[in-house]
Amino acid sequence: MIELYFWPMACSLASRIALMEAGIDARYHMVHLWTKKVLEDDGDFRDVAPKGAVPVLVLENGERLTESAAVLQYIADLKPELGLAPAPGHPDRYRLQEWLSFIGTEIHKGFLFPTFWYKDDASLVKPRARIGQTLSVPSAHLADREFLVGNRFTVADAHLAWALLLLRAAGIDVAQWPPLAAYLGRIQTRPQVKAAIGTEMQLWKSIAA
């Protein structure tokens, strides 16, 4: 059985959404990202993944795959009939990779990561000054589209929906970009997306309490 190491509401949420949308049963291991402990057995997460970052997907053969862009494509390709990623070689597959990279570099690493990890104001002046320009890109793209790639839900939508949820928590009012706010609302009505977010919000609150 596939396994996923995650921290509630971290970017591994996108991988959980992908697994649930794919209908893949998985074993979930909660990791405390700050202490690098695996919660179920107090084990050292660095023994699982030297990077100390989530997501970590444990494949059926026991190998471990990291990085959302890779994990999300791997999960999508387990159920090609669902179209969670365009088929390899299809022109849209490169569009999926383009969005996964943009979300991972510009939104996540360029803004969300310093906001939640670095926290100090000095580190955040420049990222805050850039986030509006960054978000204008998916906002313009989604003004007349339902999904990021093609005309169906893909793992790129799982990734962006996670990022938009976190932007709210980072003090960015997504309502400034009506296409993004509408998109997030639409994506959140999907039963598996709603269930995945609900599970992790509950876990998050249980830790924060």
Added chain:
Amino acid sequence: MIELYFWPMACSLASRIALMEAGIDARYHMVHLWTKKVLEDDGDFRDVAPKGAVPVLVLENGERLTESAAVLQYIADLKPELGLAPAPGHPDRYRLQEWLSFIGTEIHKGFLFPTFWYKDDASLVKPRARIGQTLSVPSAHLADREFLVGNRFTVADAHLAWALLLLRAAGIDVAQWPPLAAYLGRIQTRPQVKAAIGTEMQLWKSIAA
């Protein structure tokens, strides 16, 4: 003919290396990343690419593809017989995607980007504190391997070689990680890599002069 918008020694260098290793003739357009001008006609680069970032690959059908992770895979897949990326669906393809993501998020966006773009010391304290841990990951991986993925040169090596070159320019002495220094030396002996870097270094000096 395929076209590439680039800025000398920016991450688009990896795409130039990929094109040259693939033996693909391309038309190259130099962009001034700071002024957002296309140098050959003083045109507005934002009209080409609203993101204002390189690389931008103009495909044979006129569409424009951005983000190194997508552009590099696209170029590799144009010449599948060369193995610049493992075949789609092969387990190693996800390893390639994992490295492209790691280089793009952790090394480029997490360290090189703030170093060259933000520049101020306050923005750089935290990224500088992290870069050693980040580089220990590819260093450990390359201690007993010639290439990042499988046993041949791939576009992930083009990406990492670019990042390591820039680390030197960013004041990080790669010699602290002997496997990385040895790897960069090996990759730079490849004729196409050497030619690509030579071309961009010359352009870079002509601008800086």
